[in-house]
Amino acid sequence: GENVEQHPSTLSVQEGDSAVIKCTYSDSASNYFPWYKQELGKRPQLIIDIRSNVGEKKDQRIAVTLNKTAKHFSLHITETQPEDSAVYFCAATPGGYSTLTFGKGTMLLVSP
């Protein structure tokens, strides 16, 4: 089955800095890669996603890149703010059905 590795497990940045979280996946059939933000005690919420026919996607301060050959994808947050502090999960679909395989998560801490 699909295996998703995510790094780093924790990331501390100063407000205004950029943050990058990286994920790799194992199943070359995976074709959809969402990123979820989870604040403490709350539901995972989709913040951005990318499909395998696109190399990069941007939404204001958030961008995601995908390298299908290397089987890795990354989340980039620019001009970080304290409210960006949360756990971020990457995920991939193994194909067939939209079953998500999640990475272990990255706790992002943005200090004012």
Place this chain on the structure above:
Amino acid sequence: EPEVTQTPSHQVTQMGQEVILRCVPISNHLYFYWYRQILGQKVEFLVSFYNNEISEKSEIFDDQFSVERPDGSNFTLKIRSTKLEDSAMYFCASSDEVRGTEAFFGQGTRLTVV
């Protein structure tokens, strides 16, 4: 904006008891999922459900677990004889397209087995 809703928000049960976790998916969605998240760990897939039957299940989803869509709106997860290690946050999710559309998550049910 439509939401997936789950009840109860928190359930405490004794080991060996049966629990039923309830979910109301978004009304026009056809694909339903249960995930769980043990405290401090990643979200793990349990089961997917489409057209009134299980589409896929993980190795976590053993004979103690079952899912049902008893009517046109509810989707339930039953754990027959709970174990301490079943303590986790259980998330229901739904989507309206296979292969990569956004899965909308409910707010979760925190199950505590004592």
